[in-house]
Amino acid sequence: MKKNYKKDFPLLQNLDIVYLDSGATSQKPIQVIEEIEKFYEHNNANPHRSAYTLSQETTEVYENTRRKIAKFINSKTSEQIIFSKNATESLNLIAYSYGFENLLKGDEVVISIMEHHSNLVPWQKITNSKSASLKYLYLNNNYEIDDEEIENKITDKTKIVGITYVSNVLGTINNVKKVIQVAHKHGAIVVVDASQAIPHMRIDVQDLNCDFLVFSGHKMYAPLGIGVLYGKKDLLENMNPFLMGGDMIEYVYEQETSFAPLPNKFEAGTQNVEGVIGLGAAIDYIEEIGYDNIFDIENEVVSYAKERLSKLNFLNLYITSNEFNHSSVISFNVKGVHPHDVASILDSVGVCIRSGNHCAQPLLRFLGLEATCRASFSFYNTKQDVDKLVSGLEKVYKIFSKYIENKLEGQ
């Protein structure tokens, strides 16, 4: 049942562009947009607040979506699903409410060198302030983390491990299960950033046995500004709240407060209900298409892209040669041309790619790169999109080639 899924995405119908930046944010299907519209036209009120029917109904829609997400990632209970602004806020919540409270002087936090700044900077801050140290899992020449590296770096001193499921720069799929097994053997907890994974593959938190897992809604066809934190119940229950305010309390006195049970303890203030509704609709949409189908379509398009790009001898590609460990992101450079110039010229032919350091400066420094171009794919992309990318890159090379040759001669 092959279908052109572009038809579900109004923006891709309205604009004559090739969108290859879904790793930054995905486009939104009509199913999600309509659900949000319906919410404002029929359900809008503040949940958890009032006794009238409308507010009760809003609460119901909001909590139903929490249950839907729990089922989607196979969480034992729905109270282990906490809504946040995005993966970044979820990670900060963990760093402050778990990391800050539990790390002691001399403890170690281990993260991979391919972490997004959001799973790196908070740990820097926390380890610094607790006199703990921050260690890195480095990559082999094939842009992957070896099992040996995992076994060597995670020790009895390790208390927290942070790992991205899929790299937002390299597309490498990390052996997260191995990281979790090794970490648990040493008594450490593991935080998984699934932001780049969940649009492409099924996440099962019980099967992974991760302690925390986070993702953003906007990379998986939901609106901007909604994110999720999953945590093991005993960990969440023993953590202090991150933000204080309305709806997260039980009793408030002049000098002290007791806090609400999970999940409200971590959801201070009026929440992004429209975002939650949109995320629910996005999950329905993904389930309707099915991850198997998503994988088949993306695999075909990404394989075709790799094949065509690898034939352009003016490109450097930064991807693992192991196709089973590679997701839907391709980083590359046009030799001798800065990625921003590449992105500007591609933009002139309607091809949208990302250029820069992709919020992963330590990774780029480790790889000896200043910046890369990044094309990231979704199931709405087609082989024709890849063809347009390739012809755009040929244009880049045509504009730059004579100057590049002069430059190389001059060296």
Added chain:
Amino acid sequence: MSELEDMYSDLIMEHSMNSQNKKKLKDANYIELGHNPNCGDEISLQIKLNGDVIEDLAFLGHGCAISMSSTSIMIDTLRGKTVKEAKEIIKTFIQMIKREITDEVQLKKLEDAIAFKNISNMPARVKCSILAWRTLEDLLNKNCS
């Protein structure tokens, strides 16, 4: 399309790929670092003053064609100018990029740097074109006020 080809003109490309101004300056009086954290462009701008005259300028660093060529062309434009003249020209360049000055007569003092006039049509690249000029403005304000 034509805007794009204007932007990647011979002048800009030669300055970005093969600049004579990209080197270490002997006897520099001041060095100022400039960077755009979002894109990773970095320059180190070196200046040699003789009284209030800018005797020489050079730069080191890396970045896109727009930022590198803008740096190199700025250096050609400002070499030999007084600090006061240089500050005026920097101000005019930034006003040109912001479209606050469009009058060709007023822009004449920018010399080759007028090539960046249409960068305001490519908002994503404005920061690239302005990096060196802001960096030099900081250097002069700090050291030559």
